[in-house]
Each structure stands twice: as structure tokens, then as C-alpha cells.
Amino acid sequence: MSDGELGYERAKIAGMYERLDREREEVEGGLAAVLRDAVGERWPREVAVRELTARRDRLKAADHGLCFGRIDHLDGGRTYIGRVGLFDERYEPLLVDWRAPVARPFYTATGVRREGISRRRHFRTRGRVVEGFHDDELAGDDTALLSALAAPRSATMRDIVATIRAEQDEVIRLDHRGVLVVEGGPGTGKTAVALHRVAYLLYTRRERLSRHGVLVVGPNVRFLRHIGDVLPSLGETDVVFATPGELFPGVRTTLEDVPEVRGLKGGLAAVDVISEAIRDRRELPDEPIPIPLSDVVVELSADLVEVAWARVGEVEHNAGRELFHAGLVDVLVPLAVAAIGEDWPELADDVRRELRGSVELGAAVDALWPLLTPQELLADLYEGRCVALGYPELYRADGWAWTVSDVPLLDEAAEQLGDDGSAGRAAARERARRVEYARGVLEVLDTDPALRRDTLRAVDLVDAEWLADRHEAPDHRVLAERAAADREWTYGHVVVDEAQELSEMDWRVLMRRCPNRSMTVVGDLHQREAEAGARDWGARFAPYVDDRWVHRTLTVNYRSTAEVMERAGAALAEIDPLAVPPRSVRHGAVPWEVTTADPDAVIAAARPDSGTFAVISVDGPLTPRAAKGLEFDTVVVVDPGRMTAVERYVALTRATRQLGIVHTAPALA
Numbered sequence: 001m002s003d004g005e006l007g008y009e010r011a012k013i014a015g016m017y018e019r020l021d022r023e024r025e026e027v028e029g030g031l032a033a034v035l036r037d038a039v040g041e042r043w044p045r046e047v048a049v050r051e052l053t054a055r056r057d058r059l060k061a062a063d064h065g066l067c068f069g070r071i072d073h074l075d076g077g078r079t080y081i082g083r084v085g086l087f088d089e090r091y092e093p094l095l096v097d098w099r100a101p102v103a104r105p106f107y108t109a110t111g112v113r114r115e116g117i118s119r120r121r122h123f124r125t126r127g128r129v130v131e132g133f134h135d136d137e138l139a140g141d142d143t144a145l146l147s148a149l150a151a152p153r154s155a156t157m158r159d160i161v162a163t164i165r166a167e168q169d170e171v172i173r174l175d176h177r178g179v180l181v182v183e184g185g186p187g188t189g190k191t192a193v194a195l196h197r198v199a200y201l202l203y204t205r206r207e208r209l210s211r212h213g214v215l216v217v218g219p220n221v222r223f224l225r226h227i228g229d230v231l232p233s234l235g236e237t238d239v240v241f242a243t244p245g246e247l248f249p250g251v252r253t254t255l256e257d258v259p260e261v262r263g264l265k266g267g268l269a270a271v272d273v274i275s276e277a278i279r280d281r282r283e284l285p286d287e288p289i290p291i292p293l294s295d296v297v298v299e300l301s302a303d304l305v306e307v308a309w310a311r312v313g314e315v316e317h318n319a320g321r322e323l324f325h326a327g328l329v330d331v332l333v334p335l336a337v338a339a340i341g342e343d344w345p346e347l348a349d350d351v352r353r354e355l356r357g358s359v360e361l362g363a364a365v366d367a368l369w370p371l372l373t374p375q376e377l378l379a380d381l382y383e384g385r386c387v388a389l390g391y392p393e394l395y396r397a398d399g400w401a402w403t404v405s406d407v408p409l410l411d412e413a414a415e416q417l418g419d420d421g422s423a424g425r426a427a428a429r430e431r432a433r434r435v436e437y438a439r440g441v442l443e444v445l446d447t448d449p450a451l452r453r454d455t456l457r458a459v460d461l462v463d464a465e466w467l468a469d470r471h472e473a474p475d476h477r478v479l480a481e482r483a484a485a486d487r488e489w490t491y492g493h494v495v496v497d498e499a500q501e502l503s504e505m506d507w508r509v510l511m512r513r514c515p516n517r518s519m520t521v522v523g524d525l526h527q528r529e530a531e532a533g534a535r536d537w538g539a540r541f542a543p544y545v546d547d548r549w550v551h552r553t554l555t556v557n558y559r560s561t562a563e564v565m566e567r568a569g570a571a572l573a574e575i576d577p578l579a580v581p582p583r584s585v586r587h588g589a590v591p592w593e594v595t596t597a598d599p600d601a602v603i604a605a606a607r608p609d610s611g612t613f614a615v616i617s618v619d620g621p622l623t624p625r626a627a628k629g630l631e632f633d634t635v636v637v638v639d640p641g642r643m644t645a646v647e648r649y650v651a652l653t654r655a656t657r658q659l660g661i662v663h664t665a666p667a668l669a
């Protein structure tokens, strides 16, 4: 990036901002003129006001990162790409809206399919100033690939658009609307490919995806940080990144259960455990509960409660409370009428009304059929109820200390509990109140004698509902924030990385979040550590999509050298003697291996002056589990003999350049 070129781009983009400001002034002027216009027809005026307001808001929003990219066409032409389209005075395009067809190669061209462009330029801006840019030269040959692979890695993954290979390109563009499983050994680019597929889909299916967003699920926060830079650099922001421990709004956890409990919570039997726990919260009274009415006291016995239970039928627990309440009223009315011993026509109706409003009966409903949140249900289950229900292994002293495997159970509980409808009723009441207020405002304006009949009146331009909605505080959060905070949000596409680790219960959550089943699932069954994880993709997806899922394999390793992969081969053979390791495209240093009583000294000596470095051992600092999906230029693996075969395979396949192995010898006495 030369200074001259940067200066050129700065001037170019400053010119776009000038044009943007001018256009904004024009739109503001136009809007003011329409609002002043007292003679035009009502509807055309209203349409003009709405259109100009929308255009003004769009131009305002474009201020932030107005122009973010440029593509150079093979015929020598250039196109600048940004948030809105702008023309110069001669109607030549100055900036092209990113949604226009001509902008497509910015998102979809790769080294394999250049789509008529030779270069893609990404601008980095702060406010209105261009701070710098970087280029993807779409050379499409192996020199570019090999130099990219040989370059030292940083803490975050870069995008690989410039050097994508044919088998990867096919996956990125695959036109399959359902579940796509991408499998491949370590370093085959599964993660990189899944992220580029997101960028591609965000472009080609933008209608749907810009409304619903995309969810990317990765194994841990460090991994999400590692990959988080790839998508924004491809120009996309409607994406929520989450670990499985973050999929239930309001709960964020990285705590883990012991493997035995993880297994129990991960299997489908957990669905029944939740149902049992809910049923167990519906109580029968030990003693009859007295319900005083004005003329008599009736008693609510266990038998009567059972009759009311039976009337509720199959509904979600919280929604069932209202039916239970109504059922109790039904069974108590004849009892009360009989106890009063008189009979006049309105008596039953009076008693019914009184029972409905009875504080004592309301309290009885709360005690016998309590309103429950998912958190209350599970905490109570873990803190003791689990023992009585026959699941003592679920016991923990602090029921609220959430673990990652609790998240799908909380979600399941939320589904089975449902809501009691109060939030919806409150929202409807609030909107009705706002509309009523707006109607009042309009009436005041309309009857103002100062306004003559032939001048434009407020009611000519707006109605009460429009006015009410306009004054509702707008939700300024970007899609990703709104989606992440809403348990019932459904995404247009879901990407799952390290998918072999997810349990059956995790998949239930993800399928709920993605009812259209548009998913990119990447993983490697040979790297599965979790007991409740996947052994077979078909079995995982059959309950949701039968056999209508598609499988692709990536076979080339872009991370580790042939020498590193050869050393990792024994661990793979232990996991699966028939497995074929991915083929490396590079050669490099042979891994070193030492046995020592002083591993710290060896590790200190192995630390390179530059490049990323990690020490992987079962005791940390980086465990094999936490190292999943990550990579470093130099890796030292300590005591692989203390690891399971899968942990060893994961640990030994993290290095891009140099691998060292340290075995700790017992210190001499």
C-alpha cells in the first residue's frame, strides 16, 4: 500500500462524502417542501413523505463506512462498493450499492472463479477517513497459495478468498437449501470454508438472511475470537457468534459438568427428565384448603384438585395454570351453592364471579401449580428433587451454577413450560394505550379553530396507529444484538463448527433456532471427544431431515506440513485404523522429541523469537480440548502419553511450522 495510492483513495472517498452531503441536503429540502405543500392531494403527499424520509434515513446510516470496497475488472475498469449508490453530476456511478448485481464479485469471486475481476480491495476507515486498505490478488495459481501458507499466522484467522481451492470452492457455493455436512481432517479448511460460505449466502440469499441473520456456533470463546475477523473483512455484520454455552439468553457459561453428567444431560432421555420435573411441581394439598366466600367457606380437597388437573389436558405448564384455575372454579361452584343451601337464579353466577376473584383461590393455584421459569425449574431439580425422581447424579449444591450442558435443558424447559400469556397481553395493552393517546392528539389538532378547513391538517397526513408506532422508541440494536437476546429468534442459516462435539440435546436447540434447516455443519468424527457427541451424521440428522442432507469431504491439509502429519498418524490409526489422513501440501521441519526431567527449560528454549506459540498439555496452559480448531506457528506438546488418542491427535495437528514433543522423565532422586 503506497502513500500515493492511499492518498488517491482518500481523495476519491472524500469526493463521495461531498456527494452524500449534497444529496442529503436535497432530500431534506424536498421533504420540507412536501410538508409545506398545502394544496396537493393527501395520498401522494403521504407517499412522498414516507419515501423521502426513508431515503434520508438511508443516507444518514451510510455515513458510517460509506465505501468499504473496490473491485478491479479484468478489462481495466474499477467499481467502488458501499452502503448506498451515488452518481456524479454526469450521472456516472461514483459508488455502487453493495446489493447491485455489478457488486457481486466483491462477495463471490475466488481464485478459482474470478468472475471477471483481478483484485478485490477492502478499505479500513475510521469515521470519514480511510486509514488503509488491503488487497486480495485473485491470481488463482499455486504460488499465491504456497506463499500464503508459508506466512506466519497471527492470533486471528485471515480470510482465504484469494487462494481458495476447487474442492473448497464447490462447498462454498453448493446450492443446497438443507443441512450440508462438511467433513475433513485437521487443517483442511473446514472453518475457513464454512465462513466463506456464510459470506456467499449472505450475498446470494440476502433477502432472507438480512432479515433473519446467521448464527455461527463454535466450541469456545477463544476459537470465536480466532475466526471473528474473517466475516467482517468480507463485509458482513448480520452474524451472531456463540458458543454452545451462550445459546440461552440470560445465561453465559463456560463451566463443564463431569463427563458422566454431561452424557446424561446430552442424551434425549433428558427430555423426559424435564417433563417429569415439571409434573412433579404440580402438588396435591396435604390438608383441604379453606376458600372463604361471603356466605360460606368451601374446602379445596386433593380429590377436587385431581378433577381440575384432569380437565387441563395436554398444554404447556405455564399456559395450563389459567385452565387449572378455571377448572377449580368449576368444581367449587356446585359445592358452594349446595353449602349455601338456597337457590336463586343468579346464585351460581355470583359464586363463580367471587371464586374467580378470590385471593385465597389464587394463592392455592400458585402453590399447587406454580408459575415457573426454566431456571427455577432446573435449579430446584438439581438442588434435591432429582434424588426423589431417581436421578441422584444430577444433584449439586448450587442449582444456579449453570454448566454448558445445562443450556439445552434450559431451552427444553422453556419450550415445555411455555409462557402464561401475560407478556403478550401486556404488550397489546400498551399498544392500545399508545394508539388511544395518538388519536387524542390528532383530535386536538383537528378541532383547533385556528386551522381553517382548506389548510393541510395532521389527519390528512397520518393516522393514529402510524403516529403511535412512530413514537415508539425505535430498536437501535443491530440484528445480531436483537437475535442474540431473543430465545425465540429463528435464523436464516446456522453454521456449526466442531459439530462432532454437540449432543443430541444441543441439536434440538439448534434445530429450533433454524426451522428451515438451512445449515452448514462442519466437523471431523475422528476429533470427537465428548461422550455425547456424534458418531454418525445420519443418525444425528434423521429425526429432523430424514436422509435429505448432503455430505462433502475436504481432503487437503493446508495447516500442517507432511512431516507433522506423519507424526500425528499413529494417533489417528489408534482412533480408527482405516482412517486416511488429509494430504499436506507443504513440507517442513521434522518434529523434534525429547525426554527430560526439566520440561520447563526445554519449553523455554523452544519458544521462537517470532510467530505464534503454544504449549499443549492435559494440565494446561492450553488443554487439547481448548486447542480445538486453533493453530499456531510453533507448538510444543507435553506428555502426549497422558492424553487420550483423540486429545493426542488434536494436539499434534495444531502446528503450522514446527512441532516439538516433550516427555517428562521422573526426576532422579
Ligand SMILES: Nc1ncnc2c1ncn2[C@@H]1O[C@H](COP(=O)(O)OP(=O)(O)OP(=O)(O)O)[C@@H](O)[C@H]1O
Pocket: 145, 148, 149, 157, 158, 160, 163, 164, 165, 168, 184, 185, 186, 187, 188, 189, 190, 191, 192, 193, 524, 558, 559, 628, 629, 630, 631
Ligand atoms: N485455500 C486456502 N488458502 C490459504 N489458506 C488456507 C486455505 N484453506 C485453508 N487454509 C488455512 O488452513 C488453516 C486451517 O484451516 P481451518 O482452521 O479452516 O481448518 P479446519 O479443517 O477447520 O481444522 P480443524 O479440524 O483443526 O479445526 C487456516 O490457517 C486456513 O486459513
